[in-house]
Amino acid sequence: MLYLRRYLLLILAGILAVCLSISPVSGADRDLPNVHFANGLVYYALGFTEMATKEFQRVCELEPANSEVRVALGIAHQAKGDLNAALKAYEEALRIDSSLLHVHGLIGDVYRAKGDGNKAQAHYLKAREDPELLAIPCYGLGVLAEDAGDTELAIEHYQAVLTAAPDHTDAALRLAHLLRKNDAIDDALEVVSEANRYNPRNPELHYQWGLLYLEKEDYIRAEHEFDRVLQLERSHAGARRELKNLEGMLDREMVAP
Numbered sequence: 001m002l003y004l005r006r007y008l009l010l011i012l013a014g015i016l017a018v019c020l021s022i023s024p025v026s027g028a029d030r031d032l033p034n035v036h037f038a039n040g041l042v043y044y045a046l047g048f049t050e051m052a053t054k055e056f057q058r059v060c061e062l063e064p065a066n067s068e069v070r071v072a073l074g075i076a077h078q079a080k081g082d083l084n085a086a087l088k089a090y091e092e093a094l095r096i097d098s099s100l101l102h103v104h105g106l107i108g109d110v111y112r113a114k115g116d117g118n119k120a121q122a123h124y125l126k127a128r129e130d131p132e133l134l135a136i137p138c139y140g141l142g143v144l145a146e147d148a149g150d151t152e153l154a155i156e157h158y159q160a161v162l163t164a165a166p167d168h169t170d171a172a173l174r175l176a177h178l179l180r181k182n183d184a185i186d187d188a189l190e191v192v193s194e195a196n197r198y199n200p201r202n203p204e205l206h207y208q209w210g211l212l213y214l215e216k217e218d219y220i221r222a223e224h225e226f227d228r229v230l231q232l233e234r235s236h237a238g239a240r241r242e243l244k245n246l247e248g249m250l251d252r253e254m255v256a257p
Contacts (some may be wrong), residue, residue, distance in 0.1 A: 033062045037069055044076055052076045067096040071103060083110050101127050105136035117144050135165035142174065151178055162191070167198035169205065176208045185215045203233040210242060219246060 040055030056073035059066060074089030087110045090103050105127035111120035121144055127137035142157030158175035161168050172195035179188035192209050199205060210225035223246055229239035 031058075031062070033059045033066070033069075036062070037072070040069075040072065040076070044072075044079070049076050049079045053080070065096055067093045067100060070096065071100070071106070074103075074106060078106070078110065083114055086110055101130035102133045102136070103127075105133065105140065108137060108140045112140055112143065117147070120144060134163075135161050135168055135171075138164070139168065139171050142171065146174065146178070151182065154178060155182075162194075166194065169195055169199045169202055173204055173208060176212070180208075180212060180215065185212055188212050189216075201232055203229045203236055203239070206232065207236065207239050210239065214242070214246070219249075222246060 036055045036058045040052045040059070043049070043052035043055060053073065053076045056069050056076055059069040060073065063069065070089050070093035074086040074093065077083075077086035077089060087107065090107045090110070093100060093103050104123040108120045108123035108127060111117075111123060120140060124137035124140045124144075128134060128141075138157045138160040142154045142161065145151075145154040145157060155175060155178050158171045158178070161171035162175065165171075172191050176188040176191045176195075179185075179191065189209070189212050192205055192212065196202075196205050196209070206225045206228045210222045210229065213219070213222035213225060223243065226239045226243040226246065229236050230243070233239075
């Protein structure tokens with residue numbers, strides 16, 4: 001979902017630039033498509049997805065051939081969990097402009113959420129034809145491969161995601177987890193360390209870091225990472241459990257003859 005938000009915020013930057021170039025908005029001009037589009041993007045950025053949806057729908061009424069707002073509308077519906085409405089909006093965008101390959105990636109996400117892996121894969125593969133936007137389809141393909149038990153293929157897809165978008169935290173977490181399961185601890189540590197450069201306050205990254213240090217029996221660093229997780233998310237049950245186990249083990253070692 002983070003990448004959907006970034007996609008809309010990029011649109012927001014462009015549309016606001018256009019709006020700022022327009023003369024002061026009069027009462028009669030408040031129904032301009034650009035004004036509703038900008039309003040919708042601002043509402044979405046603030047988390048008011050219902051209001052954003054209404055603004056985007058108004059743009060669709062004013063500009064039936066606007067494919068960009070259909071994508072924005074689909075993303076807003078998807079954020080609300082209305083997958084059928086999101087799918088309809090994305091399909092309408094493609095009917096207007098079939099060259100929008102990235103929309104297939106968004107459709108793939110919808111079908112994956114609906115549990116239809118075959119349709120999701122077909123749309124992800126279509127989206128991969130756009131070499132400039134690989135993060136969404138490769139991540140989706142990685143999740144599908146992981147769910148199917150194909151760890152090697154999942155790792156390959158997650159690595160492709162991080163090559164295209166090194167700040168993709170979810171892909172880094174999934175990749176580190178799979179590498180840890182395959183005993184590639186040093187490789188997993190490298191993945192987490194690189195991801196932390198972009199998201200240093202993500203508790204799950206620090207949690208994975210702690211688990212990896214446990215595998216290397218580096219208990220001091222593991223303890224530090226679990227402490228860091230609880231600083232960022234006090235209710236993190238996994239970190240609290242691991243920290244308790246670790247402290248108990250260290251106490252037993254201190255009293256052992």
